[in-house]
Amino acid sequence: MSKVRIYTLAKELGLDNQKMLDVLNDLGVNYKSASSTIDDDIVELIRAMVAEEQAPKQPTKKEDAAKAEDDGGIPLRAPVVTIMGHVDHGKTSLLDYIRKTKVAAKEAGGITQHVGAFEAKTSRGKIVFIDTPGHEAFTSIRARGAKVADIAIIVVAADDSIMPQTREAVAHAKAANIPLIVAINKMDLPGADPQKVKNDLMALGLVPEEFGGQTITAEISAKTGAGVEELLEYISLIAELEEFRADPNGEFKGVVVEAKVDKQAGVLTNIMVQEGQLNVSDFLVVGENYGKVKAMVDSYGERIKKAGPSTPVQILGFSEVPQSGEMVVSAKNEHEAREIVAKRVSERREAEEAASTRRKFSLNDVFGALEGETREVNLILRADTQGSLEAIQGILARKKTDDLNINVMLAGIGAPSESDVLLASTASATILCFNVTAAPPVKKAGEQKGVDVKTFRIIYELIDEVDRLLKGEVEPVYEEQYLGKAEVRMIISHPKFGTIAGSYVQDGKLKRNAKVVVKRKGKEVYSGTIIGLKRFKDDVREVLTGFECGINVDWNEIQEGDIIEASEMVEVTPS
Numbered sequence: 001m002s003k004v005r006i007y008t009l010a011k012e013l014g015l016d017n018q019k020m021l022d023v024l025n026d027l028g029v030n031y032k033s034a035s036s037t038i039d040d041d042i043v044e045l046i047r048a049m050v051a052e053e054q055a056p057k058q059p060t061k062k063e064d065a066a067k068a069e070d071d072g073g074i075p076l077r078a079p080v081v082t083i084m085g086h087v088d089h090g091k092t093s094l095l096d097y098i099r100k101t102k103v104a105a106k107e108a109g110g111i112t113q114h115v116g117a118f119e120a121k122t123s124r125g126k127i128v129f130i131d132t133p134g135h136e137a138f139t140s141i142r143a144r145g146a147k148v149a150d151i152a153i154i155v156v157a158a159d160d161s162i163m164p165q166t167r168e169a170v171a172h173a174k175a176a177n178i179p180l181i182v183a184i185n186k187m188d189l190p191g192a193d194p195q196k197v198k199n200d201l202m203a204l205g206l207v208p209e210e211f212g213g214q215t216i217t218a219e220i221s222a223k224t225g226a227g228v229e230e231l232l233e234y235i236s237l238i239a240e241l242e243e244f245r246a247d248p249n250g251e252f253k254g255v256v257v258e259a260k261v262d263k264q265a266g267v268l269t270n271i272m273v274q275e276g277q278l279n280v281s282d283f284l285v286v287g288e289n290y291g292k293v294k295a296m297v298d299s300y301g302e303r304i305k306k307a308g309p310s311t312p313v314q315i316l317g318f319s320e321v322p323q324s325g326e327m328v329v330s331a332k333n334e335h336e337a338r339e340i341v342a343k344r345v346s347e348r349r350e351a352e353e354a355a356s357t358r359r360k361f362s363l364n365d366v367f368g369a370l371e372g373e374t375r376e377v378n379l380i381l382r383a384d385t386q387g388s389l390e391a392i393q394g395i396l397a398r399k400k401t402d403d404l405n406i407n408v409m410l411a412g413i414g415a416p417s418e419s420d421v422l423l424a425s426t427a428s429a430t431i432l433c434f435n436v437t438a439a440p441p442v443k444k445a446g447e448q449k450g451v452d453v454k455t456f457r458i459i460y461e462l463i464d465e466v467d468r469l470l471k472g473e474v475e476p477v478y479e480e481q482y483l484g485k486a487e488v489r490m491i492i493s494h495p496k497f498g499t500i501a502g503s504y505v506q507d508g509k510l511k512r513n514a515k516v517v518v519k520r521k522g523k524e525v526y527s528g529t530i531i532g533l534k535r536f537k538d539d540v541r542e543v544l545t546g547f548e549c550g551i552n553v554d555w556n557e558i559q560e561g562d563i564i565e566a567s568e569m570v571e572v573t574p575s
């Protein structure tokens, strides 16, 4: 029995997808989403039903569109799509293919302008693609609280499957809470194994539709173009279901996609119009700056006078370079623009003052107020191997209860990146590393954005940290406290344990696992840990003043006459 996808049938019958799903619901047909398939006999039944219903008058496409626009009174707008994925999996190639085939070259030559995004014309309407591939741009926009993309395409090469940046991209899309489609690319290669990709996706919590899940996958080749049309259809399908709307007559709102200084023209700012209309001569405010739109071009490089929702444009008019992700609003005139800026400056100053007071509160204060509610910690995990990541995740999974939720936003192999810090800052997450350390720029980014990046060498210490985060405890403060010292009086070479220092405790006490420094003629020659402590033949925990003992500090160069000074880290109550 052959099968037909729901949205294909909807298209054939001129119904919008929601209407088709309503019909299926009425018939009691089970499906996961509009891209699920249904059996032939049901297809026939629906065809017959629709034919009967439409017999007196077939609704025209125009009427359908008008109906969609009526919903809520606010018209639909084109979806904005971002393409993310692992390096070399084909993000740029996919964008290039779509640009080549779907961007109508209006003028002779068809030179398009780089305005940070481009508009593709498809059989089901316009789709806007952010044309900087990768999740860095996407997340730096999100880190400023703005949202520019509605849908994420995660490109996965069919011959390589899920790779570290695939995981990151998925985590970023999930954190942004936007629908994603997995484009399984390079299907033209002999080594393409889409089934493996689909299996591997499950480990990321993305269950493909054919396995009964919700994740839409599309098998494509950015090289030959195979499957790209279907991918575009899926995007339109999601857009129809999600009903992205914006009022072209409402107040203007936009977001800076990117900006640069052109030696001749000045500051060029790429803006995505999100609401309302942007006009030449409008006064715009971005951050603590304002400017007047002197000129505006669209993605075809054409000068335009106005732009509505989901239109990427490039404007000339700011004197300072705005940052990606900054929101743009308009003002009635220069006076109002100045007022908005002045208000922002004073609000920022107040916030800075308040922040310096707030720092004195501990996490306990915050959690105290949440007594009885579900406590949640967002984590980004980084580890040296897949094995250790799995071990950590296994332990964390067992900690989840009804009122404790551990949300691992990203679990990746290798050192944390600046984009992890951005992700963490947008989601108030903590970055916990096991056996990997953050490079200095990443640490610095963490400090700047108030993101904790912590490294552990022992899994249980990392888990303890999670416990502390869950309890809302402030980080304990440790202080090194002196324990005691011993003089080395005899060196014993042990075949199994190495060099043992036969010593006499002169002061305080020595403990197993204590930190030690070895001093020779007053100078520190070694630092380490007491890994073995013996009284005669017995292992002991500690040895007090006036007693002899055998000390193993895991250093074979220790000599008679050396002084071993021991200390331990003691938790102190933070003031």
Ligand SMILES: Nc1nc2c(ncn2[C@@H]2O[C@H](COP(=O)(O)OP(=O)(O)OP(=O)(O)O)[C@@H](O)[C@H]2O)c(=O)[nH]1
Pocket (backbone or CB within 6 Å): 085, 086, 087, 088, 089, 090, 091, 092, 093, 094, 133, 185, 186, 187, 188, 189, 220, 221, 222, 223, 224
């Ligand atoms: N055979 C085949 N090769 C492809 C396909 N898509 C991309 N490639 C090749 O894969 C390589 C990487 O493609 P890109 O589009 O640069 O990949 P990317 O993900 O944008 O890579 P970065 O920008 O470096 O992150 C290039 O050599 C492409 O020609 C495809 O569908 N089939």
